Amino acid sequence: MEKIGQFLKGNAQFVYSIILIVLIPIIIIANALWQIRSSNDNMTNVLQSKAILVESVLGDSIDEIINDPSTLQSKITKISTQNPEISEITVMTQNANDFTVIASTNKQNIDLKLTSKDYISAWIQNKTITRLFEDTTKIPSSRFWQVTSVLQNSSNKKVALANMTLSLQNIDAVNKKNLNTSLIILAVTIFLVLLLLINHFRFFEYTILFKRLKEVDKMKDDFISIATHEMKTPLAAIKGYISMMFEGLTGEYDQKTKVHLEKIYVNIQRLDLLLTETLDVSRLEQGRMQFNMQPCDISEIVQDSISTLKDQAENKKLTITETKIPNMPLVFVDPERIRQVTDNIIGNAIKYTLKGSVTISYKMENGKLDTIIKDTGIGMSRRDRNNLFTQFYRIRNEKTVDIPGTGLGLWIAREIIRKMNGKICVESTENVGSTFTIQLPYMEDK
Numbered sequence: 001m002e003k004i005g006q007f008l009k010g011n012a013q014f015v016y017s018i019i020l021i022v023l024i025p026i027i028i029i030a031n032a033l034w035q036i037r038s039s040n041d042n043m044t045n046v047l048q049s050k051a052i053l054v055e056s057v058l059g060d061s062i063d064e065i066i067n068d069p070s071t072l073q074s075k076i077t078k079i080s081t082q083n084p085e086i087s088e089i090t091v092m093t094q095n096a097n098d099f100t101v102i103a104s105t106n107k108q109n110i111d112l113k114l115t116s117k118d119y120i121s122a123w124i125q126n127k128t129i130t131r132l133f134e135d136t137t138k139i140p141s142s143r144f145w146q147v148t149s150v151l152q153n154s155s156n157k158k159v160a161l162a163n164m165t166l167s168l169q170n171i172d173a174v175n176k177k178n179l180n181t182s183l184i185i186l187a188v189t190i191f192l193v194l195l196l197l198i199n200h201f202r203f204f205e206y207t208i209l210f211k212r213l214k215e216v217d218k219m220k221d222d223f224i225s226i227a228t229h230e231m232k233t234p235l236a237a238i239k240g241y242i243s244m245m246f247e248g249l250t251g252e253y254d255q256k257t258k259v260h261l262e263k264i265y266v267n268i269q270r271l272d273l274l275l276t277e278t279l280d281v282s283r284l285e286q287g288r289m290q291f292n293m294q295p296c297d298i299s300e301i302v303q304d305s306i307s308t309l310k311d312q313a314e315n316k317k318l319t320i321t322e323t324k325i326p327n328m329p330l331v332f333v334d335p336e337r338i339r340q341v342t343d344n345i346i347g348n349a350i351k352y353t354l355k356g357s358v359t360i361s362y363k364m365e366n367g368k369l370d371t372i373i374k375d376t377g378i379g380m381s382r383r384d385r386n387n388l389f390t391q392f393y394r395i396r397n398e399k400t401v402d403i404p405g406t407g408l409g410l411w412i413a414r415e416i417i418r419k420m421n422g423k424i425c426v427e428s429t430e431n432v433g434s435t436f437t438i439q440l441p442y443m444e445d446k
Helices: 002-010 012-060 069-082 117-125 169-246 255-286 298-315 335-351 382-387 409-419
Strands: 086-094 099-104 129-135 142-152 158-167 294-296 319-323 331-333 357-365 368-375 423-429 433-441
Touching (some): 142 169, 335 357, 382 423
Antiparallel strands (some): 086 158, 357 368
């Protein structure tokens, strides 16, 4: 039982589908039977009402026709002709212990002495009695409604007894046809359900596979998160020791050693950046990245990025300029995360610009503040623009072969800006330059 419970718990979707597959035919059967029964009851009620109505018509003129058997006979014959479902109408008068037929659609019954519990009960209680019965002498058997009621004259005196028999043959034929149709539909439905069930087992296998893939993907994310944390610790120690060597705290070293240390330090920085960006990707995908949102002047954040990257620009003899607009509005963002974005985009502008300049400007439009970062770099093709924000994608040509990078920075930048209700877009022309626009909603009051 425990294993069954674990299976049901672990495969709830499969069990749910099986229940649906079983319930569909049951519901169809129940609906068909209910419709037939409802139709039968409705038609039966109609016939009962018609019988009572016919007897009411007879009762309205009973004073005129009770003493005129030929007129009474003509009238019930006409009623029977107009209503094919009426099998027989018989009108009787009461004697001491029985009832004498004075008119009937079956003329052989005229003058017969009849008695039955229904006749006596209807006469004594002065009420209409209905009874459903089946004639089994015929094949197939037929069902009938028998309605017995008392006919009264204008003085409410009982003067005769009317007995009417109504056939349900047509109704039964329609119901049988409906039942056969329902059974055919049911058979087709069961066949289709079986095909669905067979196909569902295949999808069930895919579901299990997909579930395992999700588990593996989660394990991957957990591993990346743990591994990056664990790897950053020894990297920090290595960077610390190299910094101590640069400062001469571990003794003197020659120029050759210094060159090797600088190469080690550069590669450690690249590895540290890769681990940091990999950890950010994992946090963003799992929704675990924290944001400390607050009103900020984005131009001040851009200035901090320019100060950090100024040496790189000067080494390549590039100029970096920032042009503010009057009354710079505030944006509601996480300043540390925005700094991460501006560092990445301005840093890329410097890396991919061989000569010329990088300019930063601002524009307010439609409730948005655009931060526009334009360079005179190598630019990119349409294909590169379309794939630029894809994880691990890098522009690869003879001009970028020596430019380091992980291909994660722009994807991270886009996701961070999205989390802050903004967006990043790019325009670029090969050998002319690129323009990145960071668009964020600004606050109305500074």
